[in-house]
Amino acid sequence: GAGVSQSPRYKVAKRGQDVALRCDPISGHVSLFWYQQALGQGPEFLTYFQNEAQLDKSGLPSDRFFAERPEGSVSTLKIQRTQQEDSAVYLCASSLVNEQYFGPGTRLTVT
Amino acid sequence: ILNVEQSPQSLHVQEGDSTNFTCSFPSSNFYALHWYRWETAKSPEALFVMTLNGDEKKKGRISATLNTKEGYSYLYIKGSQPEDSATYLCAFDYGQNFVFGPGTRLSVLP
Numbered sequence: 164g165a166g167v168s169q170s171p172r173y174k175v176a177k178r179g180q181d182v183a184l185r186c187d188p189i190s191g192h193v194s195l196f197w198y199q200q201a202l203g204q205g206p207e208f209l210t211y212f213q214n215e216a217q218l219d220k221s222g223l224p225s226d227r228f229f230a231e232r233p234e235g236s237v238s239t240l241k242i243q244r245t246q247q248e249d250s251a252v253y254l255c256a257s258s259l260v261n262e263q264y265f266g267p268g269t270r271l272t273v274t
Numbered sequence: 275i276l277n278v279e280q281s282p283q284s285l286h287v288q289e290g291d292s293t294n295f296t297c298s299f300p301s302s303n304f305y306a307l308h309w310y311r312w313e314t315a316k317s318p319e320a321l322f323v324m325t326l327n328g329d330e331k332k333k334g335r336i337s338a339t340l341n342t343k344e345g346y347s348y349l350y351i352k353g354s355q356p357e358d359s360a361t362y363l364c365a366f367d368y369g370q371n372f373v374f375g376p377g378t379r380l381s382v383l384p
Contacts, residue, residue: 166317198374205278205363205374219371254318261306263365263372265318 167266188257280375297364301345305369
């Protein structure tokens with residue numbers, strides 16, 4: 164079956180621009196996670212949804228980061244007024260029980 | 275703060291060599307330990323989910339062991355092949371979320 168998909172795969176933004184990153188989870192997966200992976204580091208937790216409810220957003224680095232999942236399936240991670248330090252790979256994962264299935268990530272480069 | 279470490283950071287081996295690397299994690303609040311294989315431009319792929327102290331799991335030439343009391347897991351690759359080249363990530367699962375290590379980047383030279 165189809166796995167987790169993310170779009171775009173690559174995004175170049177000028178500093179100060181807003182970006183929106185999309186995640187399509189595996190159909191029927193209740194939980195959805197967003198991670199940020201900076202160069203040379205492991206993925207770091209950003210936020211977690213169970214259905215449409217955002218249960219944990221403790222990893223979001225600033226109030227410029229916002230995530231939503233209005234109908235409990237597709238999720239969007241929005242970054243406002245992007246900064247160079249936002250350059251990273253943004254990974255999305257979905258889960259039914261406790262194993263997380265990852266998308267290929269969106270590589271964001273802020274110039 | 276939960277700290278997960280992996281060593282070595284990177285590794286270069288010749289085709290046919292066997293290799294292993296380590297994941298260290300907190301010995302408290304343990305729920306599971308996950309290993310992922312991440313090839314460039316692809317999705318991280320789940321290798322193993324390990325839950326019990328002393329667990330050993332095997333998938334083809336790759337195997338893993340788990341020691342929850344001392345907080346470490348080893349991943350072994352027997353007879354490395356160029357297609358094994360990837361970053362190997364471990365993730366400490368404390369029941370609410372995952373904390374990832376920084377990964378071990380493996381390059382297998384033909």
